[in-house]
Amino acid sequence: MIATVFSALEWPSWRILRYTEIAGQIVELNMAFQDCSCNRDKGEKAEQAFINHNNYVRKVVPPERLLEFHPADGWGPLCQFLDVPEPETPFPKANDTEQWHAAVEAFWMDCVKRSIIKAGMGAIGMGAVVYAG
Numbered sequence: 472m473i474a475t476v477f478s479a480l481e482w483p484s485w486r487i488l489r490y491t492e493i494a495g496q497i498v499e500l501n502m503a504f505q506d507c508s509c510n511r512d513k514g515e516k517a518e519q520a521f522i523n524h525n526n527y528v529r530k531v532v533p534p535e536r537l538l539e540f541h542p543a544d545g546w547g548p549l550c551q552f553l554d555v556p557e558p559e560t561p562f563p564k565a566n567d568t569e570q571w572h573a574a575v576e577a578f579w580m581d582c583v584k585r586s587i588i589k590a591g592m593g594a595i596g597m598g599a600v601v602y603a604g
Contacts, residue, residue, distance in 0.1 A: 538552040542562065542564075545562040
């Protein structure tokens with residue numbers, strides 16, 4: 472998570488975008504989660520919060536309803552748990568650090584573009600009022 476979520480949340484531009492886009496709400500939600508779970512610590516406290524959460528889930532979920540799954544295990548354990556046949560297609564490899572950063576950067580760029588358009592529309596409207604005035 473240090474190389475993905477934590478690093479992306481530190482981009483300074485989110486401070487500006489949070490006032491113009493839903494991105495700000497997403498960032499605020501993530502920050503609130505970090506405040507509650509590990510006081511925004513990226514080291515031992517964050518790791519311990521992760522361990523505590525997993526232990527809590529193991530405690531409250533009945534064993535027959537709990538699958539501890541790692542994507543590297545492929546379709547087998549997941550399909551067996553769900554009692555469905557394994558697909559013919561290979562298990563997808565997605566959400567690695569590089570792909571995650573690419574997705575966040577694309578989302579960020581979309582937020583920036585929409586913010587620029589909104590600011591431009593506002594400036595054009597104000598310009599029209601001043602010009603007509």
